[in-house]
Amino acid sequence: MDKTRILTRLLCAVGLCTLISAVSALESSPILLIPGFGGSQLDEKNGNYDYCNTGGNYKRVWYDLFLWRTRICSKDLQLRYDKSSNTYQNKTGIEVRVPGFGETKTVEYSAKFTVFSVKSYMNNLVQHFAKYGYERGISIRAAPYDWRLAADELDRTGYFKQVKGLIEEMRKANGQRVTIVAHSMGGLVSHYFLTGYSGIDQDWKKKHIKAWITLGTPWGGAVETIQTVLANERTASDWWKVLVPYGRTFESTAWLLPKPSLFGDKVLVETNSRKYTANDYEKLFDRINYEDGYAMFKGTQQIDSVTYPNVQTYCYYGKNLQTPERLTYKFGIINSLHKKIKGEEEDPIKNVKPKITHGDGDGTVNIDSLRVYNTEWSDRKGFESKEFDSADHKGILSDTAVLEDIAKIVGARCCGNIEQLEQLLEALN
Template sequence: MDRKKILTRLLCVVGVCTLILSAVAAKKKYKSPILLIPGLGGSQLDEKTKGYRPDTCWTHGRYQKVWYDIQMTPNCAKDLSLRYDKSSNTYRNKTGVKIRVPGFGETNTVEYSVKDTAVFVKKIKRKYMRNLVEHFAKCGYERGVSIRAAPYDWRLAADELDRTGYFKEVKGLIEEMRKANRQRVTIVAHSMGGLVSHYFLTSYSGINKSWKKKHIKAWITLGTPWGGAIKTIQPVLANKKTAPLKCEELSETLIFLIKKSPIIKHYAPKCASWSILVPFGRTFESTAWLLPKPSLFGDKVLVETNSRKYTANDYEKLFDRINYDDGYAMFKGTQQINSDKYPNVPTYCYYGKKVKSTPEKFTYTSIKDSKPKITYGDGDGTVNIESLRACDTQWSGRKKFKSKEFDSVDHQDILSDKAVLKYIAKIVGARGCGSMEQLEQLLEALN
């Protein structure tokens, strides 16, 4: 071996020692534990039905995964529909159907959005929060101890989640994490999870200012649709009479399911049938909650036909036009949830921009029987830039508030973007976070 190679090996050994010491120091240092709040569709759902009925998913009397399950049949999908009671502004499941959210307190059900091990389908895993969890695991965080998750029934908005006792469970989980880790908790919320956690911090009656001061170190939101998202309008307008959407108009997850599932392929050849996959979407309270807010989008034209234009101030007329009987009442019912209250905890609002595939307007030849032409604008591919920036509009200048925009980072990728993870690591105090990764790379190079 020549002198150059010997010197290189020696320097590498010194580097390995340095990285090992740095990594060990990072693991020993107490850091703020992390609580993850997922976004729309980011929590798995289990279903149980009693007996067999031709219009209901047959679960053999026990709970089975219904979301995400690539073998999900139309009947199982239909069972996710909610029944809206206009008089009380409340929601319930279909008669005979029970839905539960598995994995509360753990990260396994939010790390992957799709998991299937059926014998006739190749094993499938689609990452959701996996990269974020893995990153902090390498920083010394331990699943189920210092990094945990609070999945929820994302069909509901925050007020209904409150009635189900979800926020009481979140409070208990945070107190448990605070005690176990001897450090205040940092909440990291993605997408609609930002709205859910905002309600917890500002409107849930079970906590107060002193509780937040004792238990919460920081609140970090990633790609939160503060003023809703124009993209939400499309599934509301897509019904059985509406022409099917093109592949590029579907969400990435739905495209993935269609391509991988033999059952869904049968019903949705070439990504053609939105109605088979989400005929239940317009029954969700969360859909109404995420519609573009009139206070933000005002007179901006969102939907256009040959005969007229619709803005966020025209939902009553629009929903009447498509025979969406409960739509306007559902929308009005969710508006009382919205609040621009500052949570009075250190707040960080992070989001992507300059992703030009963000829907801005839908133009229909006839709103009842044609697919739309989509006009795109700025945002993160899902949420419009006006909505993402609403946190700045509301809270800029507040004490302990910071926001940051990330160029060309889309709605999903913000969960694994290296720059974003670096900022989160700094906030939670996980310094030396990259030591383990660098050590692995160096050891690999030595081999």
């Protein structure tokens, strides 16, 4: 076959694929993305620090490619907790907003400016569905939120009213019911929307929602969250140092702690002097002078995460990856004697990076937490759970098997002539 004929066939095949993808997008369920903790960019105004104070204009705080700038400005992200009303406010004078509601760009990357996919988050997922003919801002959209807050506070700020309006807009514009794809804490947030938000009912869900897909959602919390709560500048992991100690003021941090109902009397933290379980948060937080910690935790336990949403539900998550299961903060004998002699602080939690005992999970969330509803919802109509071997907590967003499963659920069809195209390209070369 001469190259002219090959090129002609190639162009026809490309045109056919483009047409198939376009038609597929029209017939497929539009996708609404709900990101997880830290997955939405945040802007602030009236910052308390010279670099952050821009004279009344908003400035991107989360996330800046230059880590030192994020460390400086993230101090303004800390929240003030009112124990009497169980509510949260920004620091006095500080305004925080979430940019890009309805768009995908602020959840595709964690940072405003990206270089060679640095700080990529949901970009691979969005790009994957673009191949099926999905269009950003039309058939695939996102509902970023202030991830410092748990669902009850998001409700109070009007976030779920915005989500409802966005879904109705997508349903009308695309002519198909919407599929919600939620990652990590986004699964908890979207669960509240489907079960706890008073602005929708079952008839609304039947009309507007095709399916709800959660990816790596920590239904019962995660042991790793305890490490972030206990961390200080000396003991924090590199990424969390950006938010130490201000991350303790976030309602979401308390929300993601391991739940006593799941972890029970299992030892989660051990020191030279005692052991702590999920039933011992009050004593543990007193030890580190985390005054509001226990009240914040108790407040988040009032948020329902058990009710079945009565929509087609898919819980996907990874397994067989080393995941923090127990944190051991201990001084060695020599180290302990040395500190006594010098009269230094002897509490190892404040001075020692923990020894981490690992168990099964997705690298971040423990397997029992990921599997909670395999039993609770197993007999419910329309529920399906699926485990993906070695798909880590963030990597599940770009896992090919996961993305192909989502494509089947939303009814996306790609061009069937990919192999022919590859053969034709090879012949041209």
